[in-house]
Amino acid sequence: MTATDVSAPATQARIPGSKSLTNRALLLAAAADGVSTVWAPLLSDDTRAFRAALTSFGVAVRSSPTSEFWEVTGLGGGPVxxxxxxxxxxxxxxxxLPPFAAAGRGAFLFxxxxxxxxxxxxxxxxxxxRLGAQVETGPGGGLPLLVIASDLPGGDLTVDSSLSSxxxxxxxxxxxxMRYGLLARAEALVSxxxxxxxxALMRRFGAGVARAADGAVRIEPGGYAPTDLVIEPDASTASYFFAAAAVTGRTITxxxxxxxxxxxxLRFTDVLEKAGAQVTMTESATTVRGGGGLRGGFDIDMGDISDTFMTLAAIAPLADAPITIHGIGHARLKESDRITAVAANLRACGIRVAEGADWITVHPGRPAPARITCYRDHRIAMSxxxxxxxxxxxxxxxxxxxxxKTFPGFHAELHRLFPDTPDREERQ
Structure with missing residues (x-):
């Protein structure tokens, strides 16, 4: 990573809390025996849905007047x-939430x-x-899902993780x-x-976690202790603002x-650096500076950071050579088939695109005005x-x-940081 030119002062982006950290922290706090405080939680459709679901279990979640923090009174175990x-x-x-329910006692319909x-x-x-839970599913093996729980013993388990982590x-x-904890192995793990x-969060809440040499994870029984936790800004959301810096020549922190x-x-910044941006990272902040155009001509595996592949694919037409992204087959099973959605929208803009089961290649080109189909997918809209x-x-x-779904104020923040651009994203 290189130093940012001090002659181009950085503008600070106001990125809300991480959805992934917020919902994990809420669940661990709900399972803990006592009161935990989650500071700077994300306020979005997904986190509100998660919080409401926990209250259906009987978990008490108290919000400060400005939602600066959520105070969670845990159940000390699974729901009853x-x-x-x-x-x-x-x-x-x-x-x-279904595994949390299965570790309790009762009947829970999702x-x-x-x-x-x-x-x-x-x-x-x-x-x-396989762990002994009674689970009934809807058509196709998905929701609605009924869990009839009477505690879980735990044991040894291999989990197919090829579609989602x-x-x-x-x-x-x-x-x-679980009564005896769990020895878990992942099969074909993505992300x-x-x-x-x-x-890492489980350890913060006092769980006994150990990794074996073969990659298996041993989780000891014993529950969770209440913890206070500050939620980091969402790195997936930050990717759009870092990418905006890269394609405009601006500097964003x-x-x-x-x-x-x-x-x-946050490793998306490594991808931008490969594409020619300058990145500076300290203990407390990350800064991206664009300049000199976007560099293409590379092939990159983004399987571990697939929520950001669309950010790169959407700006790839502005590069000086094609960019191929692979390892992203599981992204077809997200809020939309994200590979197909990105490819279709780029083609609508007149951009040449090739795609396969787990890859996409985007060629350089001047986008034409177009109507973007979002497929109710927040990441398509942001990208x-x-x-x-x-x-x-x-x-x-x-x-x-x-x-x-993840950042209600996205359009306003993008316009605040780049006020010289029209509100294209707001028009309907």
Whole structure:
């Protein structure tokens, strides 16, 4: 990483808290025996859905008047009783909460939006059944999902993690509530930094976690202790502002995201550096400076940071040579088929694109004005907003409000940082 030119002062981006950290912290606090405080939580559709689902379990969550912090009174174990839980569009709720429920006692029915019903759950369902849980699913093996719980003994488990790391993370977070803990192995793990994040937070809440030489993870029984935790800014969300700096020649700093970050998606800055941006990282902040144009002509595996592949793909037309991104097949099973969605929208802009099962190649080109189909996917809307900014070409989002899933104030913040650009992303 190189030093930022002091002659071009950085503008600080106001990035909200990490969704991944917020929802994991909420769950661990709900399982702890006592009161935890989660500072600077993300306020978005997904975190509100997760919080509401926890209150359906009987978890008390008190918000400060300005939501500066959430105070969570934990259950000291898994939930007890009966509950219907609405997960809305939140994949983390549908994947983290059923193992938590299975470690309790009672009957718990999970459901969500049509978009969430379409997302796969069968690897998690199969894993829970192998642990002894009684689980009934809806058509296709997904939501609605009924968990009839009578504690879980735990044991030895191999989890198919080829579609998402969230199945493994959900099971790991429930493991300290199992009678004998859990020895877990991941099969074909994708997005491994998210599992590292899970384990780091579990340790913060007092769980006994050990990794074997063969990659297996041993989780000891014993539950969680209450903890106070400050949520970092969301590194996935920061990627759009870092990319905006790279394509405009501006300098953007995100305070609170530094060398000690728990979020693997901060490695997106390494990708931008490969594309010619200058990156400076300290313990307390990360700065990206663009200049000299975007450099292409490389092939990169973004499987571990797939939530940011769309950020790169959307700005790739502005590079000086083609860019190929691979290792992202599991991104077809997110809020949308993200490879197809990105490719279709780039083609609508007149950009030449090739794609395969787990890869996409984007060629340089001047985008034409187009209407961008967001597929109710926040990351499509945010990524193409950066392309509009960098190209100066009007791109109209069909659903600009879908960014509320993770960053309701996204459009306002992008315009604040780049006030000389029109509000293309706001038009409907």
């Amino acid at each position: 009783g009966q509950a219907r839980l609405w997960c809305a569009d939140a994949g983390t709720a549908a994947r983290f 459901d969500g939006s049509s978009q969430l019903r379409a997302r796969p759950l069968w690897p998690l369902v199969e894993a829970l059944r 969230q199945y493994l993370s959900g099971l790991l977070m429930a493991a300290p509530l 491994s930094p998210y599992v590292d994040m899970t384990l 995100v305070p609170g995201l530094g060398t000690g970050s728990l979020q693997g998606d 193409f907003s950066v392309l509009a900014l960098g190209s100066g070409v009007p791109l109209e989002l069909d659903d600009p409000g879908c960014v509320s």
